[in-house]
Amino acid sequence: MLLRIKIVVALAICFIGGGGAVAAEPVKIGMITTLSTKAGYLGEEIRDGFRLAIEQGGGKLGGIDVDLLVEDDGRKPERGKEIAERYIKSENVKIITGIVFSNVAMAVVPKVVRDGVFYISPNAGPSQLAGSGCHENYFNVAWQNDNLHEVTGEFVTDQGYSNVYLLAPNYPAGKDSLAGFKRYYKGNISGEVYTKLGQSDYAAELAALRAAKPDAVFFFLPGGMGINFLKQYSQAGLIAEIPVFGP
Structure with missing residues (x-):
């Protein structure tokens, strides 16, 4: 670059x-x-x-x-x-x-x-x-923001996941990321959640995610947001239950 x-x-x-x-x-x-x-x-x-x-x-x-x-x-x-x-x-x-x-x-x-x-x-x-x-x-x-995530959408489809939960911040890149993923993902969307930009606590989102019972998760949370999310995802025991995909 x-x-x-x-x-x-x-x-x-x-x-x-x-x-x-x-x-x-x-x-x-x-x-x-x-x-x-x-x-x-x-x-x-x-x-x-x-x-x-x-x-x-x-x-x-x-x-x-x-x-x-x-x-x-x-x-x-x-x-x-x-x-x-x-x-x-x-x-x-x-x-x-x-x-x-x-x-x-x-x-x-x-x-x-x-x-x-x-x-x-x-x-x-x-x-x-x-x-x-x-x-x-x-x-x-x-x-271009959405292009990166088109690839992930196609990959998740090819891997056979049919019920995916989506998570991204509520700002242009977050919306682009999920739009790009959905453009090439062919399965069901069990949830589509937009979080606050800069959010650090994802307890409520993780509870809703678990309740939705998806077979995979796709997220776009840049910077410290993604670090916090993955730490909390693992601490909640979800990493062993539901595969997670991101950029």
């Missing part, structure tokens, strides 16, 4: 710099990512990987000097919008990247690209930004 990011960023910088002409000043790249909350490690990895690419290029991308600005969105859409607006209006940023969560992406990306700024996604890929909703200034070097 790092190579793909370097290629796309380099192309965008060359376009901004006039087809490879040396820029008088470094091109500013604004990174909006999640560095706090229990999911902060995801943003740290994106930030550190991007910094590594710049370091490997001797401070340049596409042969042009770059200046990377980094701010924490706190997994809050409004915070992401505020940072993006300041980057564009006050810092003259021409490229924005870094968003982890799709609810933040949906709050930031549509306006950013309409304002003539490039957005390069290293993670979040809401389906709303693909197809007819795709903009010429939007590039995704990771994935």
Whole structure:
């Protein structure tokens, strides 16, 4: 993925710099990512990987000097919008990247690209930004949210599971994940539950899941949410009873 990011960023910088002409000043790249909350490690990895690419290029991308600005969105859409607006209006940023969560992406990306700024996604890929909703200034070097889970839906079907319980957070990527799974899963859905984004206690959901008596579970709970869910799933004794599938 790092190579793909370097290629796309380099192309965008060359376009901004006039087809490879040396820029008088470094091109500013604004990174909006999640560095706090229990999911902060995801943003740290994106930030550190991007910094590594710049370091490997001797401070340049596409042969042009770059200046990377980094701010924490706190997994809050409004915070992401505020940072993006300041980057564009006050810092003259021409490229924005870094968003982890799709609810933040949906709050930031549509306006950013309409304002003539490039957005390069290293993670979040809401389906709303693909197809007819795709903009010429939007590039995704990771994935479209629902595509990953289509594969799991087909795999679970092929393995013979006919009654699956679904669980995901109530935000764009969560909805995309279950939509993708259902697109290729051919069996019965015994339950479809959307949890609070950032939730850490799944006792109620696990009780409802057990009562539904599925023969398998599919979940999408990124970051610390997934860690907590799997720990509690195991502690409840469900891991030995009901197979669980995830991304």
